[in-house]
Amino acid sequence: MRPRIGLIPGDPSGIGPELCARLLADEAAATADILLIGDHHVFELGQRQAGIEHPMIKVNAVDGDWDRAQRYALHAMETIAPDEVRVAESTEASGRSTLRVLDQALEFVQAGIIDAIVFAPFNKTSMHMAGIGHSDELHYMAEKLGVTxxxxxxxxxxxxxxxxxxxxxxxxxxxxxxxxxxxxxxxxxxxxxxxxxxxxxxxxxxxxxxxxxxxxxxxxxxxxxxxxxxxxxxxxxxxxxxxxxxxxxxxxxxxxxxxxxxxxxxxxxxxxxxxxxxxxxGVTVQGGLPVPVTTPAHGTAFDIAGRGEADLGATRAAFALACSMVADRERDAVA
Missing domain, CATH: 3.40.718.10 (Isopropylmalate Dehydrogenase)
Known part of the structure; x- marks a missing residue:
């Protein structure tokens, strides 16, 4: 079966939304079923930045109607108002949005709705402004998933x-x-x-x-x-x-x-x-968690955010690795 990958945009003020738009247009996206998780307008912002237009089928993944979608679907949330997205700036609003979307993705992976999470770059300054309560996102995720x-x-x-x-x-x-x-x-x-x-x-x-x-x-x-x-x-x-x-x-x-x-x-x-x-x-893997979680190893790249210049390479590699890790886990389970 095709891996079910939860894709989240990371900090909405960085290059994450653009990277998500570029990934959906890439042939690598055809290897998995993708559940976009986050604000509709954030993903639309990324499409405008990338100059790519994707029709997005909205689903309520909590109710299990994701199967209606073809290739990818959107579980829409409301975590940040459009006028709160300050491109290329660290803000508390962006940090809160990042954490709320991440929380939802973690709940979906715990419920078996998705097999893995790929997140576009987070901004640690924004997350600390929002009160992450940990040194980094890995330890935040570990607590949410009950990893000791x-x-x-x-x-x-x-x-x-x-x-x-x-x-x-x-x-x-x-x-x-x-x-x-x-x-x-x-x-x-x-x-x-x-x-x-x-x-x-x-x-x-x-x-x-x-x-x-x-x-x-x-x-x-x-x-x-x-x-x-x-x-x-x-x-x-x-x-x-x-x-x-x-x-x-x-x-x-x-x-x-x-x-x-x-x-x-x-x-x-x-x-x-x-x-x-x-x-x-380069790809970062959140090691020690019970499910595959990957992200490009670079940051939010505020210096080019909003310019349509984001390079997909590391995000494509993170997505491919998540898919491979899901497949390897399933083979090990069968064996």
Missing amino acids: GYVSELNTLDGMWTSRVTSHIALKDVAATIDGERIEEATHLIDRVLRQAGYERPRIAVAALNPHAGDGGNFGREEIDIIEPAVRKLAETQMAVEGPLPSDTVFLRVTRGELDAVVTMYHDQGQIALKLLGFDR
Whole structure:
């Protein structure tokens, strides 16, 4: 059966609405049944920005009448007035709209109405203005879905994957936050997600924290005292893992096809590498949630919002990955 993907526009002030319009016009959209979730006028705004016109069939997915639609349908909401949408601006109204639409998508995935969620870029400033109550959307979603275990954003680009031991925290707090348990959890998570994505035995590297992997303790002891013992413990489980490897060279091995994934110690350690290699194709996976949730790895791009210049590449990749993860989950369930 075709995957049922919930597509939400992200922050209405950014490039998300335009990306949704472009995705519906792309051949990739034909691979799934798509439920648009959000304000009708926001999706119309995106169509005007993209210069693309789509007829939208409105349904009430709560009542189960989505089957009336062909290819895609719209579950229309009223979360923000048209005159409250301030293109290229962070606002509390946009943040409230983002969270309300996300809440509805999460309810639909819990009810089995959709199989996965793809969201266009969120704006963290707007969401914090609206009172998200968490450091980021992943931990917000985890609470809404009742997840109490380890969660972390994963990033992927052209078959290369990263996970993070720490994420949205100040760089000065990274070293004190890293411990063996977090390294093990981050590694197990990316191993599990890659297996769900079709990798039989993912090859994983754990990055060092300090320059030259600490240089034998001259530049810090985190590699000796924390990272290496954690990697050794993981290897004893027959996982294909090695490290700690210097972070300034580990991605060279990934690009040569010697590794599938890197467990990084902090946010930018992996993000800089992947965004440099392919900013227009990178995808973020909300790792640790019970259902596939993906998004383009770039942001709301206020500098080009409303100009009709948004590149679909990363959103197309996020959509394709969500569809693939749904298919892999269904195959595993049958097996």
